[in-house]
Amino acid sequence: MVEQAVLEVAYQVVGGDFSQAGDGASRLKRVLQQIGLAPALSRRIAVAAYEAELNIVIHAYSGVLKAKVSPVKVEVWAEDQGPGIPDVELAMKEGYSTAPDHVRALGFGAGMGLPNMRRNADELEIKTVLGEGTIVYMCFANRA
Amino acid sequence: MTYFHSVKLHEDKCKGCTNCIKRCPTEAIRVRGGRAVIDDARCVDCGECIRVCPNRAKSVVTDSRALLKDRKFNACLVAPSFFGQFRSEVSLGRILASIKSLGFSHVLEVSRAADVVASALSKHLLGPNVRYPALSTSCPAVVRLVQVRFPDLIDHFVPFDAPMEIAAYAARQEIKLATGCSDDEIGVFFTTPCPAKVTAVHQPVGQGHSQLTGALSMAEVYADAFKFLPKVTHEEPVYGSARGLAWAVSGGEGTAIAKDDYLAVDGLQHVIALLEEVELGRLRSVKYIEGQACIGGCVGGVLAVGNPFIARLRIARMSQRLVSASLPALDLAPSALTLRQTLLPRPFLQLDANIEVALQKLNELEALVGQLPMLDCGACGAPHCRALAEDIVRGTASSTDCVFVLRKQVSSLAGELMDLAGKLPPAMGRG
Numbered sequence: 001m002v003e004q005a006v007l008e009v010a011y012q013v014v015g016g017d018f019s020q021a022g023d024g025a026s027r028l029k030r031v032l033q034q035i036g037l038a039p040a041l042s043r044r045i046a047v048a049a050y051e052a053e054l055n056i057v058i059h060a061y062s063g064v065l066k067a068k069v070s071p072v073k074v075e076v077w078a079e080d081q082g083p084g085i086p087d088v089e090l091a092m093k094e095g096y097s098t099a100p101d102h103v104r105a106l107g108f109g110a111g112m113g114l115p116n117m118r119r120n121a122d123e124l125e126i127k128t129v130l131g132e133g134t135i136v137y138m139c140f141a142n143r144a
Numbered sequence: 145m146t147y148f149h150s151v152k153l154h155e156d157k158c159k160g161c162t163n164c165i166k167r168c169p170t171e172a173i174r175v176r177g178g179r180a181v182i183d184d185a186r187c188v189d190c191g192e193c194i195r196v197c198p199n200r201a202k203s204v205v206t207d208s209r210a211l212l213k214d215r216k217f218n219a220c221l222v223a224p225s226f227f228g229q230f231r232s233e234v235s236l237g238r239i240l241a242s243i244k245s246l247g248f249s250h251v252l253e254v255s256r257a258a259d260v261v262a263s264a265l266s267k268h269l270l271g272p273n274v275r276y277p278a279l280s281t282s283c284p285a286v287v288r289l290v291q292v293r294f295p296d297l298i299d300h301f302v303p304f305d306a307p308m309e310i311a312a313y314a315a316r317q318e319i320k321l322a323t324g325c326s327d328d329e330i331g332v333f334f335t336t337p338c339p340a341k342v343t344a345v346h347q348p349v350g351q352g353h354s355q356l357t358g359a360l361s362m363a364e365v366y367a368d369a370f371k372f373l374p375k376v377t378h379e380e381p382v383y384g385s386a387r388g389l390a391w392a393v394s395g396g397e398g399t400a401i402a403k404d405d406y407l408a409v410d411g412l413q414h415v416i417a418l419l420e421e422v423e424l425g426r427l428r429s430v431k432y433i434e435g436q437a438c439i440g441g442c443v444g445g446v447l448a449v450g451n452p453f454i455a456r457l458r459i460a461r462m463s464q465r466l467v468s469a470s471l472p473a474l475d476l477a478p479s480a481l482t483l484r485q486t487l488l489p490r491p492f493l494q495l496d497a498n499i500e501v502a503l504q505k506l507n508e509l510e511a512l513v514g515q516l517p518m519l520d521c522g523a524c525g526a527p528h529c530r531a532l533a534e535d536i537v538r539g540t541a542s543s544t545d546c547v548f549v550l551r552k553q554v555s556s557l558a559g560e561l562m563d564l565a566g567k568l569p570p571a572m573g574r575g
């Protein structure tokens with residue numbers, strides 16, 4: 001059997017650095033366009049990846065945005081070293097946010113990140129360990 | 145699909161200097177065989193390469209006024225930015241009169257159409273089914289940029305045609321009503337500040353037909369109208385709305401929209417940076433984005449003669465001095481404003497139509513990027529190392545186009561030659 005073509009990418013994310021927030025998602029988006037995914041699908045992926053990347057910037061110390069692209073699906077991992085999420089169910093609620101005031105002043109922290117990820121991804125899984133970090137896994141099926 | 149382009153290269157003048165390749169916002173230019181080559185599928189006719197070429201090897205191909213002879217009636221549509229080319233003491237009525245004297249039977253201010261769009265826009269943005277942030281359709285270079293580079297934002301465009309098209313429709317209606325003639329007896333010409341509008345006339349951003357017959361260079365019409373100005377003894381009737389005139393400058397479309405819901409961005413690189421944010425789902429709280437390819441808006445177009453900042457001031461002064469208008473607002477049915485064309489994506493980023501092959505090429509591309517020096521020197525004719533890697537996997541360039549890769553290969557080849565030279569034929573091996 002011929003091995004299916006896959007592409008793996010990884011972009012570093014720096015906690016607290018808002019000047020670069022979104023660079024990883026933008027680069028991922030370009031890759032998806034080069035592969036020729038349907039615009040609507042690559043847009044969903046970019047939006048969700050952006051929110052996940054942003055959460056690392058807002059809430060964690062450092063991390064990495066990874067993606068694995070195959071013809072049938074796109075998987076995205078946002079892994080961080082950070083405080084972890086004490087109550088995932090609560091964090092998933094629309095509008096819930098622990099973002100500090102100075103972050104809100106920048107226009108981030110509306111509490112819509114995780115709900116947006118759930119809306120856009122076909123699968124969403126969160127693994128988190130308090131005091132260590134969080135892994136957000138998302139999977140998008142390519143039904144073209 | 146062949147694409148019409150109004151930006152043309154003069155091969156005899158191009159020295160292959162690579163100045164333009166780095167400035168093209170869609171990375172459409174490569175230098176091949178010592179000459180610039182523009183990729184038809186990527187170019188959005190923004191005119192940036194014309195601005196930066198030190199050898200004047202690129203220019204805008206506009207239509208000739210000789211076309212006026214073919215028709216019984218000819219209307220000149222005067223862009224709002226045109227007025228900014230004149231000193232603010234000159235009245236709009238005299239400017240219109242001097243343009244008309246160049247051989248037109250009618251003149252019409254495009255700002256009359258812009259005014260109608262402005263009203264429709266403020267209503268539309270409050271209505272249902274708007275995808276925020278909504279995008280302006282008035283700069284064709286930006287519309288094309290979205291078609292080629294941000295195809296998933298196409299449904300953010302407002303459903304209105306550019307004022308130029310609406311004005312052309314109105315001019316035709318007016319002339320037909322007044323003279324009873326038919327459409328083919330009427331020529332409608334726009335005084336264009338840019339190549340993008342020339343292209344929009346000859347190949348509209350959608351698939352439909354333009355209402356215009358041709359686009360005349362603003363610089364050329366200005367030169368002749370300016371010469372004629374002292375001889376002008378009368379004033380043409382003027383519409384002269386400050387809100388319509390404001391469309392000449394960046395930020396002018398927003399006069400009818402609440403300030404905090406509205407964002408104006410000029411310069412194609414800045415437009416790109418902003419659209420990248422929109423793509424990531426940001427800026428949903430913004431209702432309308434007016435993106436213009438030229439710094440300062442249309443007064444900054446490559447065919448505008450005056451300094452765009454001075455032109456902005458002149459427009460502001462003219463607006464303040466407007467006396468009561470002698471022409472009524474255009475009375476147009478809502479259907480006359482709607483974009484008659486469907487905007488289709490024109491994506492160019494895709495490496496291959498087959499996703500498996502595209503993935504493979506992307507892997508090769510990433511590997512290639514690791515071998516290139518990442519100096520973005522441009523000597524290979526591509527704007528940066530990553531673009532060369534893309535060209536290589538697309539099969540339009542080779543890795544030895546990079547001088548650094550070439551040097552490495554030459555030195556290893558030289559090493560092999562030295563080795564070979566040291567080897568003697570077996571029969572001579574006794575020393």
Ligand SMILES: Nc1ncnc2c1ncn2[C@@H]1O[C@H](COP(=O)(O)OP(=O)(O)O)[C@@H](O)[C@H]1O
Nearest residue numbers: 055059084091097098099109110111112113114
């Ligand atoms: N990577 C993360 N590390 C720690 N906490 C997180 C992380 N991602 C989300 N959270 C928590 O979940 C909350 C909700 O996240 P989200 O919906 O993205 O809203 P926002 O980021 O605007 O606060 C955050 O305020 C934060 O308390």
Ligand code: SF4
Nearest residue numbers: 168187188190191193
């Ligand atoms: S007109 Fe604009 S898009 Fe076209 S080649 Fe020149 S710089 Fe690039």
Ligand code: SF4
Nearest residue numbers: 283338437438442445
């Ligand atoms: S900003 Fe105006 S002048 Fe410049 S390209 Fe767009 S429409 Fe033409």
Ligand SMILES: [Mg+2]
Nearest residue numbers: 054055113114
């Ligand atoms: Mg968030």
